[in-house]
Amino acid sequence: MDFLRPTSWAEALEAKAAHPGAVPIAGGTDVMVELNFDRHRPEALLDLNQVTELQQWAEDGTRIRLGAGVTYTRIIEELGDPLPGLAMASRTVGSPQIRNRGTVAGNLGAASPAGDAHPPLLATGAEIRVASTRGTRTLRAEDFYTGVKRNALEPDELIEAVVLEKAKGPQQFAKIGTRNAMVISVAAFAIALDPEAGTVGTGIGSAAPTPRRARDAETFLAGELAAHGLWETRGAIPDSLTREFGERVRRAASPIDDVRGTAAYRLHSLAVMARRTLGWAWADLQNDQRKAS
Amino acid sequence: MSQMSTRTKQPVGAPTSATNTESGRIGDSPLRPDGTLKVTGEFAYASDLWMDDMIWGVTLRSPHPHARIRSIDIGPALATPGVYAVLTADDIPGRNAVGLEFDDQPALATGVVRYQGEPVALVAADHPEIARQAAKKVVVDYELLPVVSDSRAALEPDSPKVHDGGNLVRHLKIRKGDQSVKAPVVVSTDFEVGMQDQAFLGPESGLAVPAEDGGVDLYVATQWLHVDQKQICNVLGLPPEKVRLTLAGVGGAFGGREDLSMHVHACLLAMHTGKPVKMVYNREESFFGHVHRHPARMRFEYGAQPDGRLVYGKAEIIFDGGAYASSTAAVVGNGGTLGMGPYVFPSVTVDCYGVYTNNPPCGAMRGFGCVQAAFAHESLMDELADAVGASRIGVRELNGMTEGAENITGQVIDSAAPVAELIRKVAELPLPPADTGSDLRSMPGGVANTTHGEGVRRGVGYAVTYKNIGFSEGFDDYSTARVRLEVVNHEPVATVHTAAAEVGQGLITIEQQIARTELGVQRVVVHPKDTSVGSGGSTSASRQTYVTGGAVKAACEAVRRTVLARAARTLGAEDLVLDGGKVVSRSGEVLADLVDVLGEVPVEETVEWRHRPTEAIDPETGQGNAHVQYAFSAHRAVVDVDVELGLVKVVALDTAQDVGRALNPAAVIGQIQGGSAQGMGLALMEEIIVSDGHIRNPSFTDYLIPTILDMPPMQIEVLEYADPHAPYGVRGVGEPPTISSGPAVAAAIRQATGLPLRRVPIRPEHIAGLVE
Incomplete structure (x- = not known):
């Protein structure tokens, strides 16, 4: 197996073009597990750790451009304010050692439906910038996941960055695991509220072949909040509305039974997480208003 | 030791003698020779x-x-x-x-x-x-x-056979007292325990x-x-x-x-x-x-008086032994003879089976047959308490064994059996505060942020259990120790050589402590464990401090006798002791340096040491003195359960255990903490999931063991009621905590949820009511 070590982004893209079968590796928290279990035997590994520009994040107006090599630990420590949903999800990734090495781009590259970063990326409408020697393109997160452990990358492309809007309102993330730390998600849910635009974003993890949004639930909730004037008044959301939101999130999922949990439990827990996270996000919004007044 | 000379060369990473010169006699907690190496990553594992x-x-x-x-x-x-x-x-x-x-x-x-x-x-x-x-x-x-995957169906006459002789490994019967007795209060339960793995890290x-x-x-x-x-x-x-x-x-063993x-x-x-x-x-x-812990299917029934006093107990226990026998027969022996728990039953009917299937082979794991049964007998004790309107503590105090009581095989417990005291002790320990604060790490689900208090209910559960120590049912259970006392560099040095495996529990330290105590020397070298000395028996059944400890003590005593006889001849004095590297009179007067008494002639003794013999039980009635020693422990678990999502946070896991005498108090605490975590793991998450004979989760990604965020702080009450029949009064320590902790956690979850929960591990979908 070849081990390619480009020292610049241009070199990395050239290496990927020359070796389309090369698997990019940054923290190695996912790739190395697959190799150690002998599940994959790629023709080459493309080590991106020398490409220092990937390890930067930067503000770009209302957005954050998160380099592919930024670790979960840095997201938790440096980006909790502008990217609260992603930071909450990052906190649930593996152990401290794994968070010190693992990256959001690694989650995207593996495209496991259980990746913890996916739900907040979906809920916040994140964009994925991918590049090759042919050029650069931008994909919406929801278009990036194409199947179980499959994504929209062409063989010669690498993930360059994830671009996210700085939070325009409360964001929440919740994840079910059967122990209280270091666990792969049984089901996960993210919500992002944008009170200015009057929109709701959602993301579901581990409950379908790919991470996915609950579009119907988003539209329904945003519409009902508008219809009741709640975006303006920030009054209490009726229980019936919260419940219906949970039901619609549940209906957006299509989980399976596996060793980590049953499909029935996944559906049930999504409805509960959707209700609870909406409640917390709405409470945050109400608190913001109280603070402002 | 001469037999080792045939070796041409030693591999890198082969064990060396433990030669640290820490002080520490029995009752102390000296630094372990492997401690620093393990913490710094320098210890050589296999x-x-x-x-x-x-x-x-x-x-x-x-x-x-x-x-x-x-x-x-x-x-x-x-x-x-x-x-x-x-x-x-x-x-x-x-x-x-x-x-x-x-x-x-x-x-x-x-x-x-x-x-x-x-x-x-x-x-x-x-x-x-x-x-x-x-x-x-x-x-x-x-x-x-055809795959035989159902342990009950495997016993049917028309089942395909895993081995030519059929699928039954052992059927143990206990018939004690009036077999047709009736009782005014009857409670019964079915219980199922999944397949736990030892999950040793090395x-x-x-x-x-x-x-x-x-x-x-x-x-x-x-x-x-x-x-x-x-x-x-x-x-x-x-x-x-x-x-x-x-x-x-x-790197860990636990039976595996x-x-x-x-x-x-x-x-x-x-x-x-x-x-x-x-x-x-x-x-x-x-x-x-490696083998795993036997999954078990159990049916238990208790009859009692209206005040909760037990009249009879009945149990059917089926252990799935998998494809090969391993120690299934002995696990059946334990499950059958001890599976009704530490209670007095006038009448008993037990049928305990070990069966062959095409599932993964099962054998020894910490707690050995008692762990599975404890979930059933403790959940049923709670039901009995509820049925008669007694407290869960009270019904255990009322029926708990005491010294002199007869157990279900008719054996009289001839040392401490403080069941009532243990359960009272854990009940009296301070409870954690009702409000655990707003830190997510104190919530069910932890930082995964599934609740900020919604759906969370507190539950408290109790369990008290017992376990045999050492090998049972007539097994010739012994250990061999060779002890040598000699002068090295003008200093008296004792060398202890046994084949008893140090698997992380701290036996090497115990061997050093015993030799220091018996021979009054500071430097004790522990020779690598190998087969150039006689068998030390298994590092299992919580037996090594008792049995190999007994052998080391006996070998030291033999060495001491020889040395003191030599000293007596030289000094013309009687009634001598060894202390501080000196030969000392009973009154404390230093009479000679040990170095001078030893001179150039080492003293070496090898002793094969046995505990009191046990007996095979009667094949029809199950009666007999099957075990040599019993160890008792109790746990109280406090849990917060998110009843909607089925997630659990164990808030407290407190325990009381009689250890006879703590030869190394720090090691005793370590065993109790580790054993409690392992028992809690079975109650909450640890299961090898097998379908049609296939393991579906052979990884630490999907076979979950508790992390530090799952394990609560523990209050530990160590009782020391010396067993007069055991060396120094010791009582085995390693297994009891694994037996009583899980049932206490399960009981606490039942109390929090009001659900029957008759299977462990308890999964979120069971609590959320999504599984039959």
């Missing part, structure tokens, strides 16, 4: 063994739980460059049969495979990767056979070195060197003096290393190739490479 000319062995395993082997073609594998050998059952020079109690298991499958993961062929190559790739080229033609590994005398030296992480040696000798067709074992660094894993395979490859052969399982292979 997987670190190395010889420059070694090659690597791998095992080809059956992908099927039950199949006939039509043919095996090793040609393509053997032709792979870098491969030294490919071996099958045809290459076994001796008897192709191993097993702890019955040798019913082939070292390499012959004719048929009976479980997924059964070893079929071995490959040795100059690189592990080459060996793995070559193993994939071994062509095995399998004809699939995978199976060792290094076999062919020796010039035609024998083999095996360095291996194991639990019982001499029972390994016996089995390896059978397979290799060699006498014991040609098969020498040395204990390499062990009592059976052979790679031991005989590495020896076969080494003998065949003439080269040192190393084998190290990876984590996935480890799940197939």
